[in-house]
Amino acid sequence: MYIIDRRLNPQGKSLANRQRFLRRAKQQIARAVREASARRGIQDIDSGDKIVIPNDGINEPSFRRSADGGIRDLVLPGNKIYVEGDIIPRPERDGAAGGSDGSADGGGNDDFRFVLSREEFLDVFLEDLELPDLVKQNIKRSETTRLVRAGFTVTGAPANLNLSRTMRNSLSRRVALRRPKRAEIERLEQELADREAAGATEAELADLREQLTRLRRRSLVIPFLDPLDVRFSRFQTVRSPAAQAVMFCLMDVSGSMTEYMKDLAKRFFMLLYLFLTRRYRSVDIVFIRHSHEAREVDEDTFFYSTETGGTVVSTALEEMQRVLAARYPVADWNIYAAQASDGDNLISDNARAASLLADVILPVCQYFAYLEVGPEMGPGLGPLHRDTELWRTYRKVATAADNMAMRKVRSRQEIFPVFRDLFSKEKNPALG
Secondary structure, eight states: OBOOOOOOOGGGTTHHHHHHHHHHTHHHHHHHHHHHHHHSOGGGTTSOEEEEEOGGGSOOOBOOOOTTOOOOOOOOTTOOSOOTTOOOOOOOOSSOTTOSSOOSSOOOOOOEEEEEOHHHHHHHHTTTBOOTTOOOOOOTTOEEEEEEEEEEESOOOGGGBOHHHHHHHHHHHHHHTTOOOHHHHHHHHHHHHHHHHHTOOHHHHHHHHHHHHHHHHHHHHSOSSOGGGOOEEEEEEEEEEOOOEEEEEEEEOSTTSOHHHHHHHHHHHHHHHHHHHHHOSSEEEEEEEESSSEEEEOHHHHHHOOOOOOOOTHHHHHHHHHHHHHHOOTTTOEEEEEEEEOSOOOGGGHHHHHHHIIIIIGGGOSEEEEEEEOOOOOTTOOOOOOOOHHHHHHHHHHHTOSSEEEEEEOSGGGHHHHHHHHHBTTOOOOOO
């Protein structure tokens, strides 16, 4: 027998049950979240979503008859087909649920649908991602404070009262001092009443009354809960070093970048922006757009400005170098960079870009990720194998560096897998 709870869960009720379900269907939910991220728009990338899981993709709890359980009597009036222990099969499906053709007697089950909140969506979306090789260096915000448990204390605020430890102390004290239980007193009272009704001798009754008086006095002298039992949870402030990092986002917005390519690049940087702002507190994000010239911009301009022009990649690296020298000393900051481009560049600028990358940028970076976006592939065209001039230039540099990774994307569906590949905890930088 299978039981599926399809009741609504308004206002966060049964939160523990919902969390257990999310853990049980973790793989199916993660797959659905990845598919949803490829369909949605950039502005909706961080909102919740309605998740659909195939009915056969959930392992529902089931009740089974115990092999060595007790005796059970069942009354099945009018049954001429099944006997005890038979499994009643489902009716055979004569048509898929939700199809356009009608079915006279077919049956089926709808896919399981539920809505992930924004927090739940992002938790699944950003799970197991981190900045690689993040180290703790000498930084201006070198320490943060946090509260950690530090045992128990006999004084404290009522909100910190530790009930379990208090009741444990109370029980230990009552057992050690042999405080009589209430059931024992009630038993002796009942025995005294029965003896009086049966006409017992005065000596027997006096002995019982003396025992009862002694137990009652002992119960009063040894309280159930004593102030000595009370314990409060104790917390202390601990200072810990905080790693400080800066992420440079470099995006090509030249005329060779079509709207589709820009959309791919923006989706990648939107994922990166959500990942950094949600997972890290001390990470600065610097946005740099470039065409034939580069400049540092704010978040809105980076994602939504329509400016365009020629293509000179070295200007973006020079602007990054300028910002580093002005605000981010190498000795104090963990430096990361991610660049997105279509691979086009002024031929005479490739040597300059390679020199800046190899001699200036990579030596101070913890990690440099290069994403090359390509045109949308039509049906049956297959992947492009031709490497661009910038890809070949960067590949020569990346071959000699262990802190640079290169990947290509041609469709929205590839953005999320490539992003996870670049920033997963088990990532090994390698050429794409």
